[in-house]
Amino acid sequence: MLIRVEAVGVCASDVKCYHGAPKFWGDENRPAWAQRGIIPGHEFVGTVVAADQNATVQRRMSIGDRIVCEQIVPCEECRYCRRGQYWMCAPHEMFGFRGFNGAMAHYVLVPARARAHRVSASIPPQHAAFAEPLSCALHAVERANIQFDDVVVVAGCGPIGLGMIAGARAKNPIKVIALDMSDEKLALARRCGADLIINVGRDDAVKIVKDLTDGYGADVYLEGTGHPAAVAQGLNLLRKLGTYVEYSVFGSEVSVDWSIIGDDKELDILGAHLGPHCWPAAIKMLESGELPMDGICSHQFPLAEFQTAIDLVGNPSGGSVKVSILP
Ligand SMILES: [Zn+2]
Numbered sequence: 001m002l003i004r005v006e007a008v009g010v011c012a013s014d015v016k017c018y019h020g021a022p023k024f025w026g027d028e029n030r031p032a033w034a035q036r037g038i039i040p041g042h043e044f045v046g047t048v049v050a051a052d053q054n055a056t057v058q059r060r061m062s063i064g065d066r067i068v069c070e071q072i073v074p075c076e077e078c079r080y081c082r083r084g085q086y087w088m089c090a091p092h093e094m095f096g097f098r099g100f101n102g103a104m105a106h107y108v109l110v111p112a113r114a115r116a117h118r119v120s121a122s123i124p125p126q127h128a129a130f131a132e133p134l135s136c137a138l139h140a141v142e143r144a145n146i147q148f149d150d151v152v153v154v155a156g157c158g159p160i161g162l163g164m165i166a167g168a169r170a171k172n173p174i175k176v177i178a179l180d181m182s183d184e185k186l187a188l189a190r191r192c193g194a195d196l197i198i199n200v201g202r203d204d205a206v207k208i209v210k211d212l213t214d215g216y217g218a219d220v221y222l223e224g225t226g227h228p229a230a231v232a233q234g235l236n237l238l239r240k241l242g243t244y245v246e247y248s249v250f251g252s253e254v255s256v257d258w259s260i261i262g263d264d265k266e267l268d269i270l271g272a273h274l275g276p277h278c279w280p281a282a283i284k285m286l287e288s289g290e291l292p293m294d295g296i297c298s299h300q301f302p303l304a305e306f307q308t309a310i311d312l313v314g315n316p317s318g319g320s321v322k323v324s325i326l327p
């Protein structure tokens with residue numbers, strides 16, 4: 001399919017790739033994964049303007065449909081794809097990084113292997129494009145296997161953290177607690193369903209959570225900040241036998257006392273990557289209007305101002321949540 005791009009979110013990973021992070025461009029320990037000459041942009045929505053038989057017959061998509069695509073384009077041949085674990089596909093081709101041009105452009109070619117989902121034309125395009133980060137956040141929540149009686153703590157109220165809060169709230173535990181340094185983002189967290197917000201720049205989150213739980217600690221900790229201090233914080237505020245889910249990409253190595261994980265608390269430490277099997281739920285959530293999307297999608301720029309958009313995402317004091325480009 002060929003789609004005309006309506007909106008593309010600027011991700012923290014786009015900024016890291018733009019500035020040459022080793023995770024994308026390699027270092028002495030790993031080869032480059034990103035490819036030169038690829039147009040960035042993996043959080044996109046667009047309208048189908050041309051389609052071949054594969055799209056119209058097999059996918060049952062039509063010209064004029066509005067679609068979002070999963071950022072990974074699975075090979076369908078590797079060990080992971082053959083076992084249905086397509087989000088861990090070994091070649092790991094992704095729109096905007098490797099194999100396929102992304103959506104910071106007027107048009108994107110959607111290959112036959114891409115995973116596309118229809119989305120309502122009645123929501124603003126930047127909201128529809130948020131299906132990508134939201135599906136990732138929902139996958140992190142699913143990894144945590146939240147129970148009704150759980151106290152769930154979400155660290156970080158950026159796009160992923162806010163999605164985690166909304167997802168955790170949808171699982172209906174006793175309490176969802178949001179942590180951040182920004183009062184504005186914490187206010188959004190409340191609108192996403194947080195029962196309690198804690199500004200970790202002012203207050204001691206570990207103490208507050210312990211006090212709230214008769215000294216035991218939280219049942220679940222979802223880490224979405226990418227800040228090394230948030231790792232130790234999570235290990236410290238979890239109860240014994242608690243669950244820690246890591247979603248972030250870190251800019252530096254993290255040192256913690258690993259004996260907390262085993263000898264002290266017997267924690268479950270889980271990773272999460274991409275948003276497998278969460279796209280329909282993410283799209284439903286966006287279409288329902290239950291999320292404060294006008295607050296989350298804080299900034300929109302035309303394609304010509306992509307540099308401003310990238311710089312804003314890279315500026316921690318820039319006051320943005322989700323920055324989008326509307327080509
Ligand atoms: Zn992203």
Ligand SMILES: [Zn+2]
Nearest residue numbers: 075078081089
């Ligand atoms: Zn594969």
